[in-house]
Amino acid sequence: xxxxxxxxxxxxxxxxxxxxxxxxxxxxxxxxxxxxxxxxxxxxxxxxxxxxxxxxxxxxxxxxxxxxxxxxxxxxxxxxxxxxxxxxxxxxxxxxxxxxxxxxxxxxxxxxxxxxxxxxxxxxxxxxxxxxxxxxxxxxxxxxxx
Numbered sequence: 572x573x574x575x576x577x578x579x580x581x582x583x584x585x586x587x588x589x590x591x592x593x594x595x596x597x598x599x600x601x602x603x604x605x606x607x608x609x610x611x612x613x614x615x616x617x618x619x620x621x622x623x624x625x626x627x628x629x630x631x632x633x634x635x636x637x638x639x640x641x642x643x644x645x646x647x648x649x650x651x652x653x654x655x656x657x658x659x660x661x662x663x664x665x666x667x668x669x670x671x672x673x674x675x676x677x678x679x680x681x682x683x684x685x686x687x688x689x690x691x692x693x694x695x696x697x698x699x700x701x702x703x704x705x706x707x708x709x710x711x712x713x714x715x716x717x
Contacts, residue, residue, distance in 0.1 A: 581616050584609045585635045588642070598642060607643040607651065610636045614655050621662050633659050649687020653679045657697045660704070669708050676701045 588609045591602045613636045620629040636655045643651055660675035679697045683689040705714035 581613055581632050584613060585632070585639070588639050591642075600644070603642065603644040603647075606639055607647045610639050610643060610651050610655070614651075614658050618658050618661065621658070621665050624665070626662055626666055629662055630659075633662065646688065649682040649685065650689045650693060653682035653687075653689045653697065654693045656682070657693060657700060660697075660700055664700070664704055664707070669704055672704045673701070673708070676704060 588606050591605060613632050617629040617632040617636070620626070620632070633655055637652070637659075640648055640651050640655070656675050656679035660672045660679060663669070663672035663675060676697055679693075680701070683694055683697075702714045705711075
């Protein structure tokens with residue numbers, strides 16, 4: 572996909588999720604599952620945009636994803652929040668905002684430590700990104716023991 576197509580698809584997906592919340596009546600298991608899939612897709616798309624240095628659009632997408640998490644299935648919230656915060660950490664790292672990146676990654680880690688179910692893939696990503704940020708901040712020994 573090209574950049575403009577990805578942005579258009581993401582905007583449409585976010586708008587659809589918002590419409591589901593506003594107009595579909597009380598959330599059902601089906602609408603919550605749709606919102607969950609949209610959040611995952613938007614977060615993955617934002618990660619791709621970060622790798623292309625399209626950080627402004629990625630940040631808008633991640634902010635939208637965070638705002639939709641409350642409408643996802645309750646059992647999916649910790650994983651969605653951890654994944655989105657991890658990607659925000661990557662965004663801040665790309666922007667050279669290492670303290671903010673570390674803060675986002677710590678918030679992502681709290682989702683797992685708080686007893687929520689976070690996928691092993693997301694946990695690994697959080698740890699790898701945290702090590703990279705610590706290393707970039709010159710905290711090499713802390714990165715090695717993390």
